[in-house]
Amino acid sequence: MALLWHEACVDLSSRDVLHARHRAGEVKMVDLVIIDRAGSAHEFSAPGGGSLMEAVRAQGIYDIKALCGGSCSCATCHVYVEASGPLKPMSEDENDLLDGVSERREGSRLACQIVLAEGMAPLRVTIAPEE
Numbered sequence: 001m002a003l004l005w006h007e008a009c010v011d012l013s014s015r016d017v018l019h020a021r022h023r024a025g026e027v028k029m030v031d032l033v034i035i036d037r038a039g040s041a042h043e044f045s046a047p048g049g050g051s052l053m054e055a056v057r058a059q060g061i062y063d064i065k066a067l068c069g070g071s072c073s074c075a076t077c078h079v080y081v082e083a084s085g086p087l088k089p090m091s092e093d094e095n096d097l098l099d100g101v102s103e104r105r106e107g108s109r110l111a112c113q114i115v116l117a118e119g120m121a122p123l124r125v126t127i128a129p130e131e
């Protein structure tokens with residue numbers, strides 16, 4: 001496989017910029033509850049503007065592998081959104097990729113395609129089983 005995820009590939013600069021803007025009061029945080037594959041709940045806040053995938057991995061929750069780095073081509077960031085306010089509808093590309101996973105169900109989304117919009121409602125998400 002040509003694309004491999006390495007911890008060093010995390011775009012630390014954009015995440016650091018978001019946290020710096022948050023400290024300066026420019027970015028509002030989004031409250032998240034993430035249920036990992038072991039069933040443990042992780043409650044934390046992440047800065048608006050980044051993706052859900054980045055926020056989860058930044059918390060050290062690596063059940064989301066994100067092999068493509070967030071380019072909507074691997075589906076290893078498959079999650080079930082269980083409760084939230086309205087989200088931006090999925091794109092045709094996201095929908096097509098989710099059609100290829102065996103555990104798709106209502107609420108299925110790709111975490112890399114969910115942007116944590118400032119002021120959005122708290123998000124409760126379960127990480128889907130590994131394919």
Ligand code: FES
Nearest residue numbers: 068070074075112
């Ligand atoms: S990280 Fe690959 S599709 Fe989301």
